[in-house]
Amino acid sequence: MFSPLIKELIESLRCLPGVGPKSAQKMALYLLEREHQGADRLASALRNALDKVGRCSSCRTLTEESECSICRDEERDATRLCIVETPADVIAIESAGTFDGRYFVLLGHLSPIDGIGPEELGLEHLEKMVEYNQVEEAIIATNSTVEGEATCHYIAEKLKSKNINVSRIAHGVPMGGELEYVDGNTLALALEGRKKL
Secondary structure, three states: OOOHHHHHHHHHHOOOOOOOHHHHHHHHHHHHHOOHHHHHHHHHHHHHHHHHOEEOOOOOOEEOOOOOHHHHOOOOEEEEEEEEOOHHHHHHHHHHOOOOEEEEEOOOOOEHHHOEOOOOOOHHHHHHHHHHOOOOEEEEEOOOOHHHHHHHHHHHHHHHOOOOEEEEOOOOOOOOOOHHHOOHHHHHHHHHOOOOO
């Protein structure tokens, strides 16, 4: 039905999260029919980013520099470290505007089935970073999934042996949420993570 180049474009677009065959087809045809200039800009920006964006040598988030702006910022508290799964998690926490420490990006979570162990998460690098920066508090902000919880417990055990205060971000009822619509696991975590008033 489609020529080889159009098929290749459609298949390439399917690598994006949440993009199925129909969405990929719609995007490809839109770019080819109506948005040549936008497609050109997209292709150029993608090529440029692939060539120039790498990992921060300290925290491992995405950056064009050898060290990201957060790690270079001397105003940040290097004794407080927030451990997250992805660069998107760094952005989410930064947008809240309440954390003034530094980060370490795991680039995933422990998953023996997928062959992801401590080495793949850079936990050796994390331990060196903790020692070098004389970290006093590590806040583990992995996702609230089975793998995220396993990763959290593994890292917590590693860091507790270094006499560091280790905490886990709270999980619970969202602001504006009504209790009757919140699932049981979230309510259980909210009750477990309650704090005294």
